[in-house]
Amino acid sequence: MTIKRMDNVLIVVDDLEAVKAFFLDLGLRLEGETTVEGPSVGRLIGLEDVRATLAMMRTPDGQGIELDKFHTPSAIRFGPVDVPVNTLGFRRVMFSVDDIDALVAHMRAQGAELIGEMQYENSHRLAYLRGPEGIIVALAEELG
Known part of the structure; x- marks a missing residue:
């Protein structure tokens, strides 16, 4: 068994409209937007009472960036927003x-x-x- 491809990267955001506009300005297109909620979503991601708006952005060659705005439970900000590139984690x-x-x-x-x-x-x-x-x-x- 091998990995076939990478489908998308997830970025959890607070201001979904501002981040969508940023990626649209870069040249990505909005493929779609939806709200997900309920027990099956919660079981998948390990949270309870989940309600989130998802926006799927695509590059011209089809690569995806998923933007998620959590309504419940609220997203958690860990540390400052403007961290340097050498901060641990996805950068x-x-x-x-x-x-x-x-x-x-x-x-x-x-x-x-x-x-x-x-x-x-x-x-x-x-x-x-x-x-x-x-x-x-x-x-x-x-x-x-």
Whole structure:
């Protein structure tokens, strides 16, 4: 048995609309949004009295980011929002892009913070952005 593919990554958010707008600005599309609740959902994720709104975002090639806003039980914030990249745990998601300069400029105009950027040898340009709720997104443009 082997893994076939990765279907999606989950990000639990407080402000679902702001985070959806951030990923739409990056170029993802909203595939769908729904509310889930009830005992079967609770059994699956190990919580009681679950009610959550889920928004599935997709990259142009079909990769998914699931955004979840928990109504009950309330989401728990662990630590500060703007933690550095070397903080333990899931820290960022990276996207391949065609025009890093244009996308960074666009995202900054939408309120994203540029953490930093660099060129890796002659192969890639990289940039790290921080969006709503401290979400870190890396962008990579292949050179040549």
